[in-house]
Amino acid sequence: MAIKPTLDLTTIISRAISGMRIGERVGNLPNVESKRSRELAGRVRGAKPVVSLCPYCAVGCSTLAYVSDEGKLLDVEGNPDSPVNEGHLCPKGSAIFGLTVNDQRWTTPKYRAPYSSEWIDVTMDWALDRIAEKFKAARDATFVGIGPDGKRRNHTLGIASLGGATFGLEENYLLQKLFKSSGIVAIENQARI
Ligand code: SF4
Numbered sequence: 001m002a003i004k005p006t007l008d009l010t011t012i013i014s015r016a017i018s019g020m021r022i023g024e025r026v027g028n029l030p031n032v033e034s035k036r037s038r039e040l041a042g043r044v045r046g047a048k049p050v051v052s053l054c055p056y057c058a059v060g061c062s063t064l065a066y067v068s069d070e071g072k073l074l075d076v077e078g079n080p081d082s083p084v085n086e087g088h089l090c091p092k093g094s095a096i097f098g099l100t101v102n103d104q105r106w107t108t109p110k111y112r113a114p115y116s117s118e119w120i121d122v123t124m125d126w127a128l129d130r131i132a133e134k135f136k137a138a139r140d141a142t143f144v145g146i147g148p149d150g151k152r153r154n155h156t157l158g159i160a161s162l163g164g165a166t167f168g169l170e171e172n173y174l175l176q177k178l179f180k181s182s183g184i185v186a187i188e189n190q191a192r193i
Pocket residue numbers: 054055056057058059060061085088089090091092093094
């Protein structure tokens with residue numbers, strides 16, 4: 001009758017590495033880890049977190065903007081100390097870093113002519129003149145001075161505004177002043193929606 005060994009190979013290895021920390025082994029065997037894996041670090045390691053605010057909506061989630069010693073923005077995460085969002089950000093808030101640091105982001109005005117599939121670069125002066133021209137034409141074509149009931153309206157329903165939640169106080173003030181003085185009544189803001 002064969003004698004059964006009292007210690008098999010698995011037991012011997014297990015005892016040999018039993019002093020290792022959890023995470024350095026898989027089951028009873030050592031976890032293989034390359035030099036590259038050992039040296040990997042999060043991109044925000046050592047960076048300074050600056051408390052900030054998501055610019056998008058009225059929920060007002062707090063963020064941590066991680067900045068390097070050179071002042072470069074490295075990442076934006078939810079702030080776990082905020083009672084509003086407790087470290088969480090919705091998909092829009094989670095995209096703050098990608099929107100801010102993005103070499104594919106257009107930084108010059110573009111124009112696509114009617115029926116064209118191509119965008120072309122234009123100057124800011126050209127773009128503003130074009131917008132003003134279209135704005136005036138639409139207002140003149142749709143402005144109602146006296147309504148069908150004989151009452152004064154002085155408004156247009158041909159132009160509407162949907163402001164972005166990144167607008168600040170001054171931008172919203174100017175938007176209201178321009179649009180209301182032009183008779184535009186359909187003015188809304190993403191932060192309220
Ligand atoms: S857009 Fe999302 S992350 Fe930003 S404040 Fe609103 S809910 Fe929070």
